[in-house]
Amino acid sequence: MQSSELFKQKELSIDSNKPTKELEWIIRTLFDLIDIDSSGVITLEKALTAYHNWDLPADYAQELLRECANENHVIEFSNFLKFFFEKEKKIKELFHRIDTENDGRLKTFELKIALEREGVCVTIEVQR
Numbered sequence: 232m233q234s235s236e237l238f239k240q241k242e243l244s245i246d247s248n249k250p251t252k253e254l255e256w257i258i259r260t261l262f263d264l265i266d267i268d269s270s271g272v273i274t275l276e277k278a279l280t281a282y283h284n285w286d287l288p289a290d291y292a293q294e295l296l297r298e299c300a301n302e303n304h305v306i307e308f309s310n311f312l313k314f315f316f317e318k319e320k321k322i323k324e325l326f327h328r329i330d331t332e333n334d335g336r337l338k339t340f341e342l343k344i345a346l347e348r349e350g351v352c353v354t355i356e357v358q359r
């Protein structure tokens with residue numbers, strides 16, 4: 232991999248309104264990792280434990296509950312799937328906007344242009 236090629240996107244299907252089987256499997260695996268007692272729902276306590284174990288801020292767990300919890304204050308898989316699918320779509324849309332060459336890869340100069348478009352001035356250093 233070239234050093235100027237930072238990220239490569241495997242596929243770009245931002246128009247899809249439902250997750251691929253592969254993405255649904257990944258999200259299901261994540262749900263099951265958080266749902267440590269296999270009760271079929273995620274509580275704030277389970278989310279806080281998982282995020283703590285993954286060194287993620289507690290705010291993320293609270294956001295997850297705020298966005299996904301039902302009237303019983305727990306997260307069922309269907310809402311969890313929808314939440315992460317929407318996040319995935321936003322990431323792909325951002326990736327597509329930055330990938331000005333439209334080659335499915337983010338290169339240093341494309342990130343520099345994107346950051347400068349947002350008012351962030353950057354310089355590129357080449358490592359040898």
Ligand SMILES: [Ca+2]
Pocket residue numbers: 330331332333334335336337338341
């Ligand atoms: Ca590119």
